[in-house]
Amino acid sequence: MSAIGDNGDTERIPVHLHPLLTKELKGIETWEEWLDLWNRNTSFEGAVGLLHYCPLDRGASSAAVCFCLDVAYGFTAASELRNPGDHMLRQNYPIYSMLFKDRIEFLEARRLVAKKAWEVLCNKFFHNTSKNSRCPSWWDNVKKIEVLQKVLWFFRVAPSRGSSFESSLFHYLNYRRADDHYAKVSYDFLSELLALAWTYDKEHMINRAGDKWRQSESDEQIKETKWAFSFLQPELLLITEKLDLLSLLLEDDAKVNKETMRFLKKMALETPNEKGKGGEDRERNCRSIEEAVWNGSRAATIYLLLAVKQEEQRTHEKRRRALAERAAADQKLKGLTS
Template structure:
């Protein structure tokens, strides 16, 4: 028995020393050297658990942003392949990154290992991260949008709807950031349309400026929400409404609301003028 036990002990595959990845910079070095799918899977699995450096706050935020941005880049194209074809190795890696992103970021809004205590509502509006999120969910006519009936897509969908509503109404003293958020409204509106939920704009009372309305009109003529993104090419908004395009219906509601608002604004002005005339 002792001889057998000795043989087993000598062949222990865990007898060599192990250590943990010590920093995000070390993780990135290992990532650039990866050549197999299995190695990529392993690194992606632990990417958000790698400890953060003891650095100044600004540098820490940059490192956190870098992690999310890298995962978004790797996840690009995770669901964009015909069901009749086998996934490529690149798509398998992208799908793994997507699942980690959903579990570690979208599901928890940033409260993950290494991000504990982070206010995700602030973090996701960091310009670098916000721009990358916009890119990820709009590239390839929305190929990365969460539109499938799966758990991961449901998690990402809830996050995205929350983010759009939050950013759309966000007020900030930083003029550059305020301009970034407002200029992004047309893109965010398109994301809602491609997810087949354009009515959220009206239900959530989101302010629609002219660039956003112009984008909605364009989408109303070329995107049929009844068929989850199939092109329709209507001649005008009225025709799109006739064929029950929900984007076109939203455009009509917005324009009617504007006309109504202008009517009451003019009415108040007339009443004020009448009061001043009586006093005179």
């Protein structure tokens, strides 16, 4: 179709006003503003779009990190996203979206939103962008107790009859990290977090990160973080075992408290006595650490090695104190006789 120009000539290509010239644009300046948009949004596409631009980069607020972890929970299992108040028909209700060729069910739409939150977490938070630094880029947030607790809640280990998401999550992390970018990023994040958690103290961190780290951490912050890691050791232990990283407990700087040793022993004694089956011993767990080692329990092996290591450390400390006391006594005697 042609158009008539001001000079009366026929124009072959009509001239239109660019649509952006009349579009008012502004940025989302605060986390609260982003959250308000999220709460007012009702579309699947809007939820995915907002998550794509969720502010999770360095310097992100603790609230933003915790919120995304909440949303991402259940991304591998739609069954975890059932609301007890949902009617069965609503759970299977189809959603039509321009993003999909075919309709999707309501629960699957929820899972896809959770999956988007997971991907954003991996790209913007779990991914360590400080490759040339001795402290990971996520450290400033994770050292905060509320974020650390939320991270450990998200990656918590399910009991024997736990949720399908919790069991599928660790299967995903362990077996998909070779070919799945997000699995590898999150596995690397957990591995580095666990390595820090088991060895964290002031001296170790100064050796690891140098004076620059020391200048950015107050003594109160160091004390609080150290307490948090010690207090949460049982939860850390379960995750460490699930990722087959129990060898971290044998590091020279590892801090393993008495409660964790008891927990590790309990874990080892829950090993089924497969090799000792027969007669009355059928379907029972191991009765001793040695029996658990015989049955291939990694937890039992680590427990034995830790017990030996800690006993030797106590013996060495006693010997060191005795030598110091003897040296002091000799020095005192020398002063009296001179």
